[in-house]
Amino acid sequence: MCGYYRNFMKNYSTIASPLTDLTRLDTLWEWSDECEAAFERLKHALMNHEVLMVPDPQKPFIVTTDASQYGIGAVLAQQDAKKLRPVEYMSKKMPSKKLAKSTYERELYALYKSLIHWRHFLLGRFFYLRTDHQTLKWIKTQHVLSDALKRWIEVIEQYDFKIDYLKGEYNKVVDTLSRGADYLGPLVTEFGISDDVTRSLEEAYREDPVTMDIIHKLQVKDKGTEEEFVMVDGLLFLKKAGIERLVVPSSENLRSLFLGECHDATGHFGYKKTSANLVQRFWWPGMLDDAKKYVETCQVCQRDKPRTQAPLGLPKPLPIPAGRGPSVSMDFMDTLVTSRSGKRHIFVIIDRFTKYARLIAMSETARTKHVITLFMDNWVRDFGLPKSIVSDRDVRFTSELWKKTAEQMGSQLQMTSGNHPEANGQSEQMNKVVQHPLRHYIKPSRDDWDEKLPLIASLYNNSVHNTAGVSPNQLHLGWKPRSALDFLLPEN
Secondary structure: OOOOOHHHOOOHHHHOHHHHHHOOOOOOOOOOHHHHHHHHHHHHHHOOOOOOOOOOOOOOEEEEEEEOOOEEEEEEEEEEOOEEEEEEEEEEEOOHHHOOOOHHHHHHHHHHHHHHHOHHHHOOOEEEEEEOOHHHHHHHHOOOOOHHHHHHHHHHOOOEEEEEEOOHHHOHHHHHHHOOHHHHOOOOOOOOOOHHHHHHHHHHHHHOHHHHHHHHHHHOOOHHHHHHEEEEOOEEEEEEOOEEEEEOOOOHHHHHHHHHHHHOOOOOOOHHHHHHHHHOOEEOOOHHHHHHHHHHOOHHHHHHOOOOOOOOOOOOOOOOOOOOOOEEEEEEEEOOOOOOOOOOEEEEEEEOOOOOEEEEEEOOOOOHHHHHHHHHHHHHHHHOOOOEEEEOOOOOOOOHHHHHHHHHHOOEEEEOOOOOHHHHHHHHHHHHHHHHHHHHHOOOOOOOHHHHHHHHHHHHHOOOOOOOOOOHHHHHHOOOOOOHHHHHOOOO
């Protein structure tokens, strides 16, 4: 990456000389202090104003993207004479759920994220897109798309750009940004502080008796203090566990600034993540207590974050049925993935007494008439007409056709209100139960989940239920079906 932009770096060969020597075949690999210093100087040079340019709205932008199993990388650049000069860099870790995806989807994900990141530069003007994945040229002609690809391409379609294929060997810059740490060698995290903040810290040090005492001991070379603290360019750092953390003096403005950077600027996460951000970079007495108070009094968190505690008051469960058959509970579960046969939802039907379940795959656009047919073929045919049906207020359950069918069956509809979905908690809990074993058996592409539903239903119905103490199959059918486990032991 440095070599790609070496034309903009003053004295590049001199700075990189220790690192260049390591690439020779006759040189023993040894990362010395001199190499570390050269690495730091090159990192600083990459972010220097001589390398980065101020964007010119009169010139077209050039976006170069790349993706790997570890992350995505992109560079926003513009032409400067005969050379490309970077405007901004972008790098992001690849989410774990994307790792099993194809190379095409990872590359498209990198394109999607880079366009969102630089929306303010790119939307409404023509630009060039460079990628080392040639199949992205045909993203607008692909007929069969997953739900995720549909969402990404819907955003990508808003931009006006031309795709240029770039061979991987020439895609060095973003290739560096998208690689994992295992391939990059030593990586050092640098925390830069502006000149104004540095001056404020130095002034606050002189007004804080705690930090002045530490600085005074360092000046007289106190051994105990030198083992814990160090002064670098006028700033005081705490050395602990191999990490140098900036010591923040007793200044409300400075501490609020750093608390805001570790909480507000990183996504308004909770106390634990805010504390982790602080501990990696800063130190002052009572820092974690201050972080807790800051998060608890954050106005944005108080206004926007939902409550996670259970509703106040005693639960009011539905009455337990007298036996098997008279009452069933049903719900629709969205898997968020369309299978190869075009199915996306699971129709869950449960006997409320025995906990016996039927799982039926269905399409997302299934109408009420089709749902009634599935119910008749998969439940009524085998177990007869139920006296009551518990469900939520899905449009198919509130339709006139469904109500008329229930009336003909002699079934009473018991629909939960929007404010009390826990009344149908049995189906809601079943949705979670189905998701866990499905993850064990489906392919990484996840498009065969509907083929595994009979297996999942069999595993669930043959397992002992905590409430009844026996399996749903045994309680519902009146006898225990044989399973593969029965072959491990001799018959009694």
